[in-house]
Amino acid sequence: MQLSDQVQDFVLHFGEMGSCWGFNRTVGQLFALIVITEQPLCADDLAQALSVSRGNVSMGLKELQAWRLIKPVHKPGDRKEYYQPAGDVWQLGATVLEVRRKRELDPTLSLLRDLLIESSDKPTDDHAKAKMQEIHDVLEMLAGWVTDLQSMNPDKLRTLMKLGSGIGKVLDVKDRLLNKPKDEH
Amino acid sequence: MQLSDQVQDFVLHFGEMGSCWGFNRTVGQLFALIVITEQPLCADDLAQALSVSRGNVSMGLKELQAWRLIKPVHKPGDRKEYYQPAGDVWQLGATVLEVRRKRELDPTLSLLRDLLIESSDKPTDDHAKAKMQEIHDVLEMLAGWVTDLQSMNPDKLRTLMKLGSGIGKVLDVKDRLLNKPKDEH
DNA sequence: TTAAACTTTCAGAAATTATTGAAAGTTCAG
DNA sequence: CTGAACTTTCAATAATTTCTGAAAGTTTAA
DSSP: OOOOHHHHHHHHHHHHHHGGGTSOHHHHHHHHHHHHOSSOEEHHHHHHHHTOOHHHHHHHHHHHHHTTOEEEEEOTTOOSEEEEESSOHHHHHHHHHHHHIIIIIHHHHHHHHHHHHHHHHSOOOHHHHHHHHHHHHHHHHHHHHHHHHHHOOHHHHHHHHHTTSOHHHHHHHHHHHTTOOOOOO | OOOOHHHHHHHHHHHHHHGGGTSOHHHHHHHHHHHHOSSOEEHHHHHHHHTOOHHHHHHHHHHHHHTTOEEEEOOTTOOSOEEEESSOHHHHHHHHHHHHIIIIIHHHHHHHHHHHHHHHHSOOOHHHHHHHHHHHHHHHHHHHHHHHHHHOOHHHHHHHHHTTSOHHHHHHHHHHHTTOOOOOO
């Protein structure tokens, strides 16, 4: 398989960004290549196109399936597994946010709740307790947004898109509808 | 400095989570300890409390300052630098989101724009172009939300909080105000 | 100036994470 | 069954990241 310069750049970039998005270079490249390519790709296509070992591809595909970002399909009369993106770009984005919420937010929320309950007896260290509560509230709100986004139907998403992206603007619309003059920031 | 069990758990947890939040274990622990502790801490306090080397603390503090999450303060008659959180928990959260947007979203948006412009001449690979456009739009919307959050004044934040956290609910309110019956999902 | 009290730097060591490729496992047509 | 066509596993190795601590740098009081 021969990649165009553009696709090459795109794939390499996703490899580099992979590390800050929670997966390694190979996984980032695999994902980018599967998303950007119209026809489903098999493990050998991927290994050859990215110049990585077959075993590495196998691991990477397993991880991408665990993230629910790709799904296997079969061609009739062919025993190989081919891989496709698990949905359109919106769905993939929502999935990434959901998985990251589970990994990055939920464990901390859970710990904070435990610590807060545990410490409700003891009358010590009010400052620490207060901070834990504040952090808990901020993270819970963030987690709530991600969950909402996750469960939002395409209609709402389209509404949000038309508003030009931004919670601020949504609130502005609400304020305008209520005829309450809002303060500019 | 002697840490209570609760604070200990909190700090260790932030160390572990650090890696998925974009910084290493030590940096996560430093940040947690500085946030949870009422009085400002100096590098030696931190090194001792976390059992890490003085050099490591120095690096970590530099990184946290680059993130704009802590700020140095001075005690009169003391040459040491002491460190405090740079603002309340809300501000810290907004800062983290902003820094992560700059690192995780902006470079990709920039690349996608370049690739799309560059490929607007060439009539090849419509599927790849379309996907790049879709990814660009999704990321731009996400980046827009983060930016809005960043620039939002406390009033709006309070409004959002009262709504019970969630863009969906905000949109519901808007729909209700417009008297357009919305479709449940 | 000097020296004490700090902080930062950075080369090497340690720890962690990613990758390879050969061997083992699986599946299915014949 | 058997073997060909696949996939997965995993021990060894490579690459990367983090950490240490000694040395160098900085600042200030005297």
